[in-house]
Amino acid sequence: MSVSFLQAHPVTFNSTMTYCSTQPAGTPDSVANWTGAAFDAANIGGSGVNADGDDHNGFANDQYTYVANNQPIQGQTFTTGGAEHGYQLSAITVRMAGYTDNIATGSNRPSWNLNQTNGPIILGIRKLEGTTLKIVSKQLFTAGQTGNPGSDVSTNGAGTYITFHLPFTTYLEPNTTYGFEFRIGNGGSNFFEWLGIGQDVYAAGTAYHRDGDADFFARPHFAGGGSKRAAGTLE
Numbered sequence: 001m002s003v004s005f006l007q008a009h010p011v012t013f014n015s016t017m018t019y020c021s022t023q024p025a026g027t028p029d030s031v032a033n034w035t036g037a038a039f040d041a042a043n044i045g046g047s048g049v050n051a052d053g054d055d056h057n058g059f060a061n062d063q064y065t066y067v068a069n070n071q072p073i074q075g076q077t078f079t080t081g082g083a084e085h086g087y088q089l090s091a092i093t094v095r096m097a098g099y100t101d102n103i104a105t106g107s108n109r110p111s112w113n114l115n116q117t118n119g120p121i122i123l124g125i126r127k128l129e130g131t132t133l134k135i136v137s138k139q140l141f142t143a144g145q146t147g148n149p150g151s152d153v154s155t156n157g158a159g160t161y162i163t164f165h166l167p168f169t170t171y172l173e174p175n176t177t178y179g180f181e182f183r184i185g186n187g188g189s190n191f192f193e194w195l196g197i198g199q200d201v202y203a204a205g206t207a208y209h210r211d212g213d214a215d216f217f218a219r220p221h222f223a224g225g226g227s228k229r230a231a232g233t234l235e
Contacts, residue, residue: 013140015167019147031078033202036195039102044196058108067182068191072209075181076229079204080172088169094231097193098159110157112192116144119188125170128177137170143190196229
């Protein structure tokens with residue numbers, strides 16, 4: 001018997017991720033909130049107490065903040081403006097955790113891996129219809145690429161702005177609420193903590209997290225307290 005093998009090659013998609021240490025400018029039609037917590041426990045789902053330990057700055061709120069294959073799907077809703085003919089969504093930027101006063105040691109510190117893997121990172125766009133968020137588009141991304149922050153851990157986190165440039169622009173209706181969300185596909189090893197804040201700093205949307213991959217009843221999955229994530233759209 002003879003068995004022949006071909007070497008596998010990295011999975012790639014017709015999409016691009018870019019990384020920056022400064023906030024992107026966006027366009028006049030962009031929607032954004034860049035207000036983020038100063039420490040982990042002030043991020044979404046946290047206790048609000050700036051102290052080292054699992055109940056505070058540690059693992060307690062990871063299910064609300066981490067984009068990872070062992071965590072729920074993480075999302076944020078937003079509302080479009082009133083342009084008569086709507087908008088074409090071309091990119092979405094999110095900010096990794098970049099705290100300024102995080103009291104944490106060891107494994108309680110923010111960690112990340114944005115090296116190239118066969119992931120992929122799956123970006124979903126959903127439209128709110130009544131109380132249901134319905135899928136509009138799914139687009140796939142491979143981490144790595146020029147300028148990525150690699151794999152590391154630090155007390156405050158890298159604070160990197162990650163822009164997902166959509167290979168296929170997505171039409172958005174005017175005066176309509178949409179959500180965008182991230183999950184790691186195929187058991188991929190990429191992960192990062194998404195910067196947010198447990199306060200109502202953006203009235204036209206809110207953070208959410210969920211399990212599963214079907215259209216879903218939105219309300220029970222929204223994070224409490226008017227929580228928001230640091231993110232923006234480029235339209």
